[in-house]
Amino acid sequence: MVIHDSDRMPERRDAFFPLAGRHALSNRVRGLIAAVIACASLVGCASTGDVVATDKPGIYTVEASATGGRMAWARAHDHAMNEARDYCERRGMQSSITTETVSGVQMMSEHASSVNFECHPKF
Structure with missing residues (x-):
């Protein structure tokens, strides 16, 4: 018998990963911080x-x-x-x-x- 990952994973991803929304926000915040740093590097020192x-x-x-x-x-x-x-x-x-x-x-x-x-x- 072969078990596939799809057989193990619940249908709803947020049921298995209840903090997925919070991590998505963290990724957005990280992206914003990276953009600010990139802009600051264009300004120089x-x-x-x-x-x-x-x-x-x-x-x-x-x-x-x-x-x-x-x-x-x-x-x-x-x-x-x-x-x-x-x-x-x-x-x-x-x-x-x-x-x-x-x-x-x-x-x-x-x-x-x-x-x-x-x-x-x-x-």
Whole structure:
């Protein structure tokens, strides 16, 4: 006698697997999470270097870079500007940008911003 799987399985699948609906929802949630991660990878990431003193007294520089997407240059610029501002604010002062150098123009290349700045007393 040969027993087939169809002979063992109940007619209704949810009678045998009562949690099938919950697992289906979990798969949908996993799919949504994967889609969010994929979108985030298209946006890219940004990083900021340390603030360093230049050879000119009272002038500092900070570099930031960003990759991915059309707005990478803006993320690099924002990170550099924010780091300059934060550096001065931690000293009870305000930042004043003297120069900014940017690089990277192609969409999927690394974009960079290098900001030179001074810290001045707050008024």
